[in-house]
Structure formats: C-alpha cells, structure tokens
Amino acid sequence: MRMGIKTQKVLLLEELIEKAGGCAVVDGGFATQLEKHGASINDPLWSALCLIKNPQLIKKVHLEYLEAGADILVTSSYQATLPGFLSRGLSMEEGERLLQKSVKLALEARDKFWEAIENVPEHRYNRALVAASIGSYGAYLADGSEYSGRYGSDVNLDKLKDFHRRRLQVLVEAGPDLLAFETIPNKLETQACLELLDEEDIQIPSWICFSSVDGEHAASGESFKECLDIINKSNKVNVVGINCTPPHFIENLISKFRELTEKPIVVYPNSGEVWDGRDKRWLPSKCFGDGKFEHYAARWRDLGAKLIGGCCRTTPSTIQAISKTYRDLTGLKTTGRQGRGVKEGEA
Numbered sequence: 001m002r003m004g005i006k007t008q009k010v011l012l013l014e015e016l017i018e019k020a021g022g023c024a025v026v027d028g029g030f031a032t033q034l035e036k037h038g039a040s041i042n043d044p045l046w047s048a049l050c051l052i053k054n055p056q057l058i059k060k061v062h063l064e065y066l067e068a069g070a071d072i073l074v075t076s077s078y079q080a081t082l083p084g085f086l087s088r089g090l091s092m093e094e095g096e097r098l099l100q101k102s103v104k105l106a107l108e109a110r111d112k113f114w115e116a117i118e119n120v121p122e123h124r125y126n127r128a129l130v131a132a133s134i135g136s137y138g139a140y141l142a143d144g145s146e147y148s149g150r151y152g153s154d155v156n157l158d159k160l161k162d163f164h165r166r167r168l169q170v171l172v173e174a175g176p177d178l179l180a181f182e183t184i185p186n187k188l189e190t191q192a193c194l195e196l197l198d199e200e201d202i203q204i205p206s207w208i209c210f211s212s213v214d215g216e217h218a219a220s221g222e223s224f225k226e227c228l229d230i231i232n233k234s235n236k237v238n239v240v241g242i243n244c245t246p247p248h249f250i251e252n253l254i255s256k257f258r259e260l261t262e263k264p265i266v267v268y269p270n271s272g273e274v275w276d277g278r279d280k281r282w283l284p285s286k287c288f289g290d291g292k293f294e295h296y297a298a299r300w301r302d303l304g305a306k307l308i309g310g311c312c313r314t315t316p317s318t319i320q321a322i323s324k325t326y327r328d329l330t331g332l333k334t335t336g337r338q339g340r341g342v343k344e345g346e347a
C-alpha cells in the first residue's frame with residue numbers, strides 16, 4: 001500500500017513533465033507577489049507571516065501563478081518553522097496548524113483552478129502539483145546564512161535533523177504531492193535532509209535545491225560533487241537543482257549537474273538582484289526583465305532542465321513568459337485530462 005502511494009506520486013511528477021512537453025513550469029517569487037498586493041513581510045517570519053494575517057492573499061497569489069501557467073505550486077512554508085512560530089508566542093498546535101494551512105491553501109487553489117479550467121476546450125494548462133516548501137536552517141535564522149552555508153560550530157547533523165523533523169512530518173501529513181527542500185547551502189544540511197527522508201520513511205517524491213553565490217560551488221564553498229554524490233545514493237530524492245541564484249549562473253550549473261547526476265534537474269533562479277542578508281534588502285544589480293529571463297529559460301530547457309521556474313523577485317509575468325515559450329515550443333495542447341485511469345488504479 002505504501003509503495004503504491006509512492007509509485008503514484010512519482011508517476012504523477014513524471015507524467016506532468018511529460019505532459020508539459022519535457023519541461024514543466026514551477027511558480028515564481030512568493031513574497032515578491034505578496035508585497036505587490038500590499039502585504040508587509042518585513043519580519044523574521046517573512047512570507048510565513050501572511051499565513052497568520054492574510055491566508056486568502058496566499059491563495060490569491062497561488063491562483064495568479066496557476067493562471068500564468070505554473071505546473072507546480074510551491075507552498076508558503078519556506079520560512080514557516082515551528083521554532084519561528086513559538087518565538088512569536090504561538091503554541092506548538094497553532095504552529096502546526098499554520099504549516100498544514102500552507103499546504104491546504106495551495107491544494108485548494110489548485111483544485112479550484114482546475115475545476116474551472118478542466119472542461120474549457122483547447123486550454124493549455126496541466127493539473128498542477130503542490131510542492132511543500134522546506135526552507136533551509138539558514139532561512140529560519142534569517143541572517144543570510146543560507147547564502148554562506150556557515151551555520152557555526154555548534155550546528156551539527158543532529159541539530160539540523162531536529163530542526164527539520166517535526167515540520168517535515170506535519171507538511172507530509174497535510175498531503176502535498178511532493179517536497180521541495182530549498183536554498184540548501186552545504187553538505188551537512190543535505191545529509192540531514194536525506195537521513196530524515198529515510199528515518200521518516202517519506203513516501204512522496206522530493207527535490208533538493210541548492211543556492212550558489214559564485215556559480216560554481218554550493219553557497220558554503222563545498223563542491224557540488226560532494227553534495228550530489230550523497231544524493232545520488234538516495235532513492236528518496238527524485239530531482240536536484242538550484243534555486244535563488246542569479247540567472248546568469250544557471251547555464252553553467254545545469255551542465256555541471258548533468259555531469260554529476262542522472263537525476264532530473266530543477267532550476268528556479270531569482271531575478272538577478274542580490275539579497276543583502278545583513279541589511280535585509282535587495283541590491284539592484286544585473287537585474288533584467290522578463291524578456292531576458294524567458295530567453296535564458298529556453299536555453300535551460302535545451303540544456304536538459306526538466307523543471308524551470310523563478311525564485312525571489314520573479315513574478316507571474318515572468319512565469320507566464322516562460323510558460324508561453326515552452327508551450328509554443330512544444331505546440332502543447334493539453335487534453336484537459338491529467339490522470340489516466342491506470343495510474344489512479346495503482347494507488
């Protein structure tokens with residue numbers, strides 16, 4: 001039975017990529033879009049604050065990305081952590097409910113959108129999958145260490161596993177289609193995530209994404225070979241990739257990853273602006289518009305990336321541009337049906 005669930009979810013992901021013409025579209029920046037709608041996210045909890053204050057806005061942003069053509073929604077739990085909620089005076093139960101809510105809001109948006117579009121003739125959408133976001137330990141610290149990988153000498157494997165464990169359990173129980181570990185900066189945290197997936201016997205697919213600040217190494221300076229060698233041994237991680245990294249590094253990184261792993265590759269870079277973790281602001285540098293992003297995204301697809309989207313400072317219009325490019329390239333017309341009976345029967 002458990003194998004059945006695993007098989008079904010992995011097949012759903014593979015089938016989505018296939019239906020999308022070999023490369024599916026991940027959504028874009030979340031906090032960026034919340035801010036655009038007037039949400040204040042100047043807080044250590046960042047976009048997770050919105051789970052408390054304005055959950056309907058989160059759903060609205062998910063719907064905007066679906067409309068733009070996202071095949072995968074990433075939940076608003078990147079910086080939502082139980083220690084983070086506890087430090088804001090919430091109880092453990094309240095914190096867990098908020099984590100569940102992040103998944104529920106994305107699932108509801110997906111179902112609502114699909115119900116509305118499913119029977120529209122000649123529509124070009126796929127039924128989206130929901131990836132529960134698990135931000136790195138550095139994202140919780142909110143001190144920029146997810147881009148340096150320097151967690152300090154008191155942070156060891158067990159501490160990282162303890163940090164991630166309960167959130168992982170709660171998110172999985174809420175029923176997402178997959179897990180997205182994001183902005184992982186070093187080998188130690190990679191190892192922690194892998195061990196947790198095994199220890200918790202997680203039965204849904206997952207991806208692990210790294211950040212890179214030099215376009216060559218993980219944020220910690222460790223080589224991607226070191227990080228990917230350990231991931232390659234795990235059958236719990238289905239996809240590996242890069243997020244929140246400037247777009248001009250991505251081409252090189254896809255080529256590098258292709259040499260280091262046979263797992264499918266996901267990339268969702270930021271807009272190219274640089275986040276100053278100490279001053280907590282975006283430094284305008286090498287920023288470029290959606291047109292250029294879209295041009296790059298076509299290259300990334302040609303280089304073999306299987307999932308492509310945007311991270312910080314990208315918007316629904318970025319995602320729409322990517323989605324349109326891919327659908328035009330493949331001449332994709334979906335049939336309006338995602339699941340084939342045989343796959344559902346295996347569950």
Ligand SMILES: [Zn+2]
Nearest residue numbers: 244270311312
């Ligand atoms: Zn980002």
